[in-house]
Amino acid sequence: MGERRLSPRQLLSMFWVFFKIGAFTLGGGYAMIPLMKVEIVDRQNWLEEKEFLDIIAVAQCSPGAVAINSSVYIGYRLFGLAGAVIATLGTVLPSFLSILSIALVYTGVRAYPAVQKAFRGIYPALVVLILAAVFNLQKAAFKNRIDVAVAITGLIALVVFDVHPILVILASGITGLIRYFAGGRRERSAGG
């Protein structure tokens, strides 16, 4: 029932792409955005940037982890129901396997210093990678100055006033609707 943009043969490569994304999504949900953008939009050309942004919006507004939600949605867009299941498996499997192997030897965490140092290196790298992804995606999001104003307002709401992301997404969607209906009315009155 999906959109079937992939052939059955490509299912395996889709699984592998999501497995890689799952394995390298360290440091929370949004860290997967640069990886997904490069693997799915740039390298495989499976989705356009616009669709990618829409999927992230829906993933953020639905219950559950953002990484899982976006995997389900992208998988569905690429290969219907089977695609959704396989993409989700790909994303979940790396964490499942690594936690399982940790649980096997678990005796209470005394985190290794080397691991902590590795993460001190990874976090600044993620900041740059995420910002680079934003830089690439902004072309698909910003069509005019109002879009830029909406983004800046949204950022202030998120950072300064700690507004919930879902509210920011819905409010921006409503500005889209207002602009559409106001624009349409103006056209109609100009025409009549």
Add this chain to the structure above:
Amino acid sequence: MIYRVLFLSFFKIGLFSFGGGYAMIPLIQKEIIDINGWLTLEQFMDIIAISQMTPGPIAVNAATFVGYRIAGFWGAAAATAGVTAPSLIIILLLAFLIKKYRGLAWVDAFFSGVRPAVIALIVKAAYSLGRGSILGIKDIILALAVLAGLYIFKLNPILIIALAAAAGILIY
């Protein structure tokens, strides 16, 4: 049956946690410690720490860990399936509805209004991560090296993450 209890308990966690990541922690804590008494608070804090050092969403990591502690491999599988199932069901429903109504002008207008907000969300994520991690001169140099790796040497983000981990072990 314990598998069913695990599945349902984590299904609830998946269903009621919006916004992902750390927003899920209080809910997971309530289900696992307060309601079911599956872990002590200390063990739970350990899982959060492990989650930060392993790939994947915290909810999935916690599900796998708790499931394994309670009922072995199949417990881990049941809990992980439980936490993932709501995403599958709800996103498939939404995807279906959106596909159906795509092309309606007002639906498209709504989504084009949303896109700038998604940019803001991603910048916020970078900001939160950066505020806690880019603190000194070493962090700034590492960030600049990543920038060079990305734009001058055109490296893949996955390779960059691996290199940054190695650099972290060397310089900190």
